[in-house]
Amino acid sequence: MSDLKALYQEVILDHNKNPRNFKKLEDADYSVEGYNPLCGDHYTVYLKMKGDVISEITFIGSGCAISKASASVMSTVLKGKTLTEVESLFNEFHHLVRGEIKDDVSIEKLGKLAAFGGISEFPVRVKCAILPWHTMKNAIDKKNETVSTE
Amino acid sequence: MNSVASIFDAFPVDKVRRDFPILSSNVHGKPLVYLDNAASNQKPKPVLDAIQDYYTAQHSNVHRGVHFLSGLATEKYEEARIKVRNYINAGSENEIIFVRGATEAINLAAAVFGKKNLEQGDEVLITELEHHSNIVPWQMICEEKGARLRVAPINDSGEVMLDKFESMLTSNVKIAAISHVSNALGTVNPVKQMIEMAHRKKIPVLVDGAQAMPHLRVDVRDLDADFYVFSSHKVFGPTGIGVLYGKAQLLESLPPYQGGGDMIKSVTFEKTVFNDIPYKFEAGTPHIEGAVGLGAAIDYLNSFDWRIVQDYEQALLKFAEKEISKIDGLKIIGTAKEKAGVISFVMEDIHPHDVGTILDSEGIAIRTGHHCAQPVMERFGIPATARASFAFYNTREEIHALVQSIQKVKEIFAHV
Ligand SMILES: Cc1ncc(COP(=O)(O)O)c(C=O)c1O
Numbered sequence: 001m002s003d004l005k006a007l008y009q010e011v012i013l014d015h016n017k018n019p020r021n022f023k024k025l026e027d028a029d030y031s032v033e034g035y036n037p038l039c040g041d042h043y044t045v046y047l048k049m050k051g052d053v054i055s056e057i058t059f060i061g062s063g064c065a066i067s068k069a070s071a072s073v074m075s076t077v078l079k080g081k082t083l084t085e086v087e088s089l090f091n092e093f094h095h096l097v098r099g100e101i102k103d104d105v106s107i108e109k110l111g112k113l114a115a116f117g118g119i120s121e122f123p124v125r126v127k128c129a130i131l132p133w134h135t136m137k138n139a140i141d142k143k144n145e146t147v148s149t150e
Numbered sequence: 151m152n153s154v155a156s157i158f159d160a161f162p163v164d165k166v167r168r169d170f171p172i173l174s175s176n177v178h179g180k181p182l183v184y185l186d187n188a189a190s191n192q193k194p195k196p197v198l199d200a201i202q203d204y205y206t207a208q209h210s211n212v213h214r215g216v217h218f219l220s221g222l223a224t225e226k227y228e229e230a231r232i233k234v235r236n237y238i239n240a241g242s243e244n245e246i247i248f249v250r251g252a253t254e255a256i257n258l259a260a261a262v263f264g265k266k267n268l269e270q271g272d273e274v275l276i277t278e279l280e281h282h283s284n285i286v287p288w289q290m291i292c293e294e295k296g297a298r299l300r301v302a303p304i305n306d307s308g309e310v311m312l313d314k315f316e317s318m319l320t321s322n323v324k325i326a327a328i329s330h331v332s333n334a335l336g337t338v339n340p341v342k343q344m345i346e347m348a349h350r351k352k353i354p355v356l357v358d359g360a361q362a363m364p365h366l367r368v369d370v371r372d373l374d375a376d377f378y379v380f381s382s383h384k385v386f387g388p389t390g391i392g393v394l395y396g397k398a399q400l401l402e403s404l405p406p407y408q409g410g411g412d413m414i415k416s417v418t419f420e421k422t423v424f425n426d427i428p429y430k431f432e433a434g435t436p437h438i439e440g441a442v443g444l445g446a447a448i449d450y451l452n453s454f455d456w457r458i459v460q461d462y463e464q465a466l467l468k469f470a471e472k473e474i475s476k477i478d479g480l481k482i483i484g485t486a487k488e489k490a491g492v493i494s495f496v497m498e499d500i501h502p503h504d505v506g507t508i509l510d511s512e513g514i515a516i517r518t519g520h521h522c523a524q525p526v527m528e529r530f531g532i533p534a535t536a537r538a539s540f541a542f543y544n545t546r547e548e549i550h551a552l553v554q555s556i557q558k559v560k561e562i563f564a565h566v
Pocket of ligand 1: 250383
């Protein structure tokens with residue numbers, strides 16, 4: 001039972017019910033779709049860049065509480081971050097949901113993202129949490145590609 | 151008409167549950183409530199024992215040795231075929247082909263029937279209710295042959311629209327493939343009537359009986375099905391084996407599926423003479439202990455009075471529907487008049503996966519997702535449902551546990 005509380009934390013339930021930045025970004029530089037065919041979770045993430053800083057990030061779509069809250073929290077955390085910072089948050093988030101970050105200090109440093117730590121106890125739900133992050137990452141990697149070919 | 155109470159009393163469910171060892175286990179520290187029977191149901195002790203006995207004292211390869219054990223294994227394997235034949239009332243054991251499961255049975259039928267009978271411009275008719283395994287094999291052979299796959303629609307209750315089905319049985323249609331019971335919604339199709347409609351136009355029919363066999367007593371000759379397929383693991387037998395029934399004359403007219411041992415009479419490099427049915431369609435060493443286990447499952451099912459089993463299951467389904475539909479904000483998808491074994495539902499603002507995870511933490515196993523029937527989900531405009539599916543070993547207490555846990559899902563989500 002305590003596990004279940006750890007999974008459906010206030011932050012997650014709140015962001016599921018009232019997702020932040022939940023809209024299409026008309027003048028986005030990048031928009032990428034993420035789809036989980038097994039469960040039907042389906043999101044589009046929109047990014048607007050200023051140099052190598054994410055100046056705006058929004059999303060639309062539908063799916064379970066975990067994936068939706070993950071997209072919402074991600075959008076609030078990544079706004080204003082540089083690509084290097086995004087890369088390291090992407091990695092840390094993965095470590096977190098896979099239960100690879102054990103000490104409280106490191107978890108606390110993750111701020112709002114720490115709410116997703118409970119997912120590590122529910123291995124079949126990890127893919128829900130990381131779907132929005134992979135979607136965002138695809139957008140950015142494409143950008144990098146574009147940059148390198150210019 | 152018996153009263154509901156006496157229907158529940160007539161079936162000794164507590165005693166039956168003791169036949170299934172897994173049903174007394176705990177999950178996450180809670181007693182297991184197994185409501186994912188449409189995916190695969192659990193196995194009674196006689197099935198487990200039969201497999202153990204087979205490998206302990208009876209095993210060798212079939213149809214090839216002169217020695218004692220090979221003879222015994224062959225006998226056990228062929229005995230299972232006769233049990234299946236009797237159980238579904240086929241005309242002959244030659245009409246029973248052992249395959250890996252319903253999926254392989256449909257692939258086999260579609261491939262060999264299509265190879266022989268489908269041409270450019272022909273059509274194959276299915277329904278909107280089908281499991282992916284009764285869609286994709288037909289799609290593949292249609293593509294190969296330049297034929298067209300047509301789909302008879304369902305109504306808002308999840309029933310095939312029979313007038314549409316009938317009018318789509320044109321002279322272009324070379325075969326119809328329909329499910330007996332829908333795995334996503336529980337709809338029982340009037341297959342006997344649908345087969346009659348098709349036969350009036352001389353169109354043969356394959357029936358996907360994967361979800362019907364655990365709930366109904368099926369008589370393939372009464373239905374007059376040309377092909378009937380099912381999986382052992384959904385009739386309380388082991389995984390990895392299933393049955394393709396086909397009318398002898400039809401099977402004899404069709405080319406083999408795979409080549410290899412057992413399916414031949416004689417082989418030279420110039421010419422191979424194929425074996426008679428059913429062996430023509432059973433290349434290679436078969437799943438012998440699977441057949442033995444399936445035979446034991448059939449023996450077990452034959453130990454029941456099926457009128458009592460069916461009355462119990464129907465009463466349990468009605469009870470579950472009544473209790474579940476009392477939950478505010480819950481909607482049952484699939485409200486056909488005739489249903490068996492399945493309640494699919496969605497909840498306002500709560501995704502089926504979240505429902506599934508929370509129920510799991512209470513020891514309750516249900517399925518969430520599209521149930522390998524994406525066209526059905528699309529028809530109802532939803533990405534997924536939560537599905538509770540029943541077997542005769544389920545109880546009213548388990549339904550109560552399900553309802554209470556759904557309430558808990560709502561509480562957790564009402565928290566913000
Ligand atoms: C209606 C229906 N047809 C076919 C199948 C495929 O059965 P199997 O996976 O055992 O081959 C299923 C299994 O879920 C089913 O429900």
